[in-house]
Amino acid sequence: MSQEVKRKRGETFESMMRRFSRRVQQSGKLLQAKKIRFHTAEKSKNLQRASALRREELRKKREYLKKIGKLKEEFDTRNKYPRR
Numbered sequence: 001m002s003q004e005v006k007r008k009r010g011e012t013f014e015s016m017m018r019r020f021s022r023r024v025q026q027s028g029k030l031l032q033a034k035k036i037r038f039h040t041a042e043k044s045k046n047l048q049r050a051s052a053l054r055r056e057e058l059r060k061k062r063e064y065l066k067k068i069g070k071l072k073e074e075f076d077t078r079n080k081y082p083r084r
Contacts, residue, residue, distance in 0.1 A: 003027060
């Protein structure tokens, strides 16, 4: 549902914009849009399982590479010094 405001006779543009802004604010559409802006749908159980398995596999691979010495030292981005 859109908000429509027509300019009244002798009304300034700023006045019309204030009236439009007030009408949009009172309709609640702006608040609703802000609420759903960053909403993400929940993943299905199968997708959650697949994601967890992939994370676990990557973690094991990193540990193995670290153990055999083929993985470079990781850096902490906050203070730019290597983690130990």
